[in-house]
Amino acid sequence: MATFIQLVSNQQRELVETTYKMQKDAESKRKQETVAAIIIQSWYRGMRTRYYLRYLSHCACTIQRTWRGYMGRTFCRIRVKNLVMIMRNNFYNAMAVCIQKHWRGFYARKHTHNYYARKRYLEALAVKNSIVRQELEEYQNQLNMERQKRIQQKTEAKMEFEARKHHYLLSTHQKAGIYNSPFREYPHEMEFRLKVARPLSHQNKDFITENTISTNRAPVTEQGSIVKDEEQIQGPFLPQRRVHMQRLKPLNPSLRVSTNYYSLEQEREKMKGKEWTKRLHEVPFLPFSKTKEVYKPLLHTASKYGHLPYGTKYFTEENKALHIADKQMQTVVSPIPIFDKFGQTYAKGSVVLQ
Template identity: 45%
Template sequence: IQKRWRGYYVRKYIHNYYALKKYLEAISVNNEIVRSELQEYTEMKENEEKRKDLEKKEKEKKYRARKMHYLLSTAQIAGIYNSPFRKFPDPMELLLQNSKPLSHRRQQVKSPFAYELYDWPTCRRPPSVFTAQPLPPIDKQKPQGPFRDPAEVLWQRYKPLDPTLRVAASVSSPLEKAREEMKREEWRNCVHDNEFLPFSSYHKNEKYDPSICRSGKYVQETYGVKHFREVQPEKWVAEE
C-alpha cells in the first residue's frame, strides 16, 4: 500500500506529466514570441542603417554638387552634364541647378579684448595691453653696470692657444724619435745591387745553380711522361 501511495504522490505532485507538458508548451510559445520580436528588431535596425547610409550618400552628393557648381550649364555653353547629344539632361545637372555654390570661408580673427569681456564679471585673468606697433630696436651701447668692454671680451674669447709645457712636449723621448727617423731613412734610401730585369734576355745564358736539398741534375723527370710505374730490378724475384 505504501509503495502505491508513494508512486501516486510522486506522479501527482512531484513529477506530474501533464503539468510538465503544459510548461513545455508555454516555453515554446514564449520562444516564438521572443524570436518574432528579435526578427522585428533586426529588420528595424537594418532599415535604420540603410536610411542613414542613404542620407549620408545624399548629403555627400549635395556637397559635391555645391563644390562642382562651376560645371553648371550657361545660356551660351552647355555643361558636361547637359550634353546636346542626349535627349534629357543628367540628374546631376538638375542637382547643380538646385544647389548653391560653396562660399569661401573667412578666418575669424579673435579680438584681443574678447576674453577680457568674457572674464569681466569673475576677473580670473588680468587685462592685457594690446600693442599694435612693433617694439623699437635695441641700442648697441654699453649697458649700465659693472660690465667689461665688449672688445676685451671678444679678444679673450678668440685669443690664440697657449698650451703649457706638458701639453706642448712630445710623449716620446728624443732618442726614440731619432731611431724612428733612422729606420724611415734606411727604408726610403735602400739600394739593390742586382737589377731586376724580368722582360729582358739578361738571365738567358746564366747556368742553373741547383739547390742544396737537391743532389740530382735539373732535368725533366720521366715519371708520368714515359712510364707510370717505378722500375726497381733489385726487388725482382729471380726465377730458379
C-alpha cells in the first residue's frame, strides 16, 4: 500500500508535467488544427452537398425524360391519327369528286346538252351569220351609194350655181370665153354648163324658200335670185334664217314622249273606282265580341269628324276646279332614235332552229 502510494506520488508529478506539456503543445497547435478541421469539414460537406445535388439532378432528369417521352408519344399518336383522318378524308373527297364528275358529265351529255342539237344550232347559227353578213354588206353598199349620190348631187348643184353665177363668161359669136380658148383642143366642161345654165337675177334678195341650195357661197332661190345670209349680229346670236328654220321644224315625238306620264296612276284610280262600286256594303266588318283585341278602324275611313273619304278634306287635297285644263302636262323632249326602231328587226333573213 505504501509502495502504491509512493508510486502514485511519483507518477503524479510526472503526470502533471506531461499534462502541462501536452496542454502547451495543444495550445500551440490549436489554431492549425482548427484550420485543418474547417478545411476537412468544408470539403466533406461540399462533397456531400454536390453529391446530393447531383442525385437530385439525376432524379429530375429521369422524371422529365419519362414525362416528356410520354407526352411526345401521346402527341405523336394524336397527330398521326389526325393525319390519317385527313388523308382518308382527302382520298374520299377525291373519289367522290371523280364519281360526281363522271355522273354529271353523263347526265349533262344525256339530258342537258344534246350534242346533235347543239351541232344543228351551231350550223343554223353559221347560216344566220352568213345571211346577216350578206345583208349588212348590201346595206353598207346601199349607204355608200346613197352617200356618193348625195356628194354627186351636192357637187352638181355647186357646179350649176357656179355656172349660173359666171354666166357672163359664156363665149359669143364675136368673142371666145375663157373656157373656150382657141388654144384648147376641145372646150372646157364649164362652157357646156354655161350654155345650159340660166343666169341669176338680182331681184328679191331677201326671199327664202325651202329649196334654197346651201353651198359655200350665197344660196339660190327658185326665181334665180341670190340670197345672202343676214349680217352676223354682234354677240352669241344665230342668223334669223337658221332660227326661223329651227322654229318651224316639225315635232317628231318618240313612243316614250307620246305616252302619258301619269297613265299608270290613272289606271290605278280607275281600278280602285271599279272595286269600290262592286262592294256590297260600306259598313266596316266588326269582329265578334269574344275577341280579346279591340278593333282598330282604318285611318282613312273613320275620324272624330265623322266618316270621310280619303284625300278630300283632312289629308292630301286636290282641287280639280282650279286646274287650267283636264289633261295632264306632258313633257316634250327630243326623240330618241332607238325607240323609233322598236319592233323592227335588223335583218330580213331568219332561220328556224329545230
